[in-house]
Amino acid sequence: MSRIILGIDPGSRITGYGVIREEKHRLEYLACGVIKVFDKATFADRLLEIHNGITEVIAKFQPQEMAIEDIFVAINPRSALKLGHARGVLLLAGKIAGLTIHEYTPRTVKQTVTGYGQAEKAQMQQTVRALLKLSATPSQDAADALGVAICHAHHFIQTAV
């Protein structure tokens, strides 16, 4: 049985997404990219853009599961509040479309994908490229999103075994 996983690296300006298919413990790359909002738009307009952007991705690839980065690091309250808004409309898009939602800390994603919880961005990009046999290196945000999707696929396999 195959399943399609949407990985998300949330951000109030740039949100990365990555879509993979998992079948019999094999991972297949489907898509990745970023939703970059227009800087001069109002904050509420940006939230609508983020929400509509991820809703389009969901409609196109029909994933059953959403894996999204959880944030535990001590960012300042103002940044946390902004990021929360973006993350809120992303989770909402997943719930509206009926996806199951799974959250992983950046540390767990790095540990699971690269084997090292403190991995640099470049290391995540290279590992994701190798694991999914990509012909080019994805951008940092897209690679992080694919990383969350891979992390979730891996956790699921471990649990299922």
Place this chain on the structure above:
Amino acid sequence: MSRIILGIDPGSRITGYGVIREEKHRLEYLACGVIKVFDKATFADRLLEIHNGITEVIAKFQPQEMAIEDIFVAINPRSALKLGHARGVLLLAGKIAGLTIHEYTPRTVKQTVTGYGQAEKAQMQQTVRALLKLSATPSQDAADALGVAICHAHHFIQTAV
């Protein structure tokens, strides 16, 4: 020309809302209440409840404008992140329904409505009750929401004069 204003006091567990009509500088109370989410639901389910709850209020009263509390106080990053999620899905509901969005700090709301920027919750409840000629005292969250709506109506009148 009359207009209907939806005031919101956002929260990740309890969101207050208040609806008023402004016509020729006169304010009329239409409704108020709270959207209280089920504690045992997952966080994403709660966001869906909050979003659906406010969307119902918008559908019922057809406001043209949303006035919502902005948060500048130094709450901790974890609380800010949670509150941001709730605020995000509330703003989104407003944008989807085509409302204009207006943000006011708690201080501005208190100053405008009660004349004192550090007003206590009880003072806001009493002032809102008096201004809107309510037969009963609204709950704290509902009163705060009506306060934001009144604050917005007042600012608009000032600008328009």
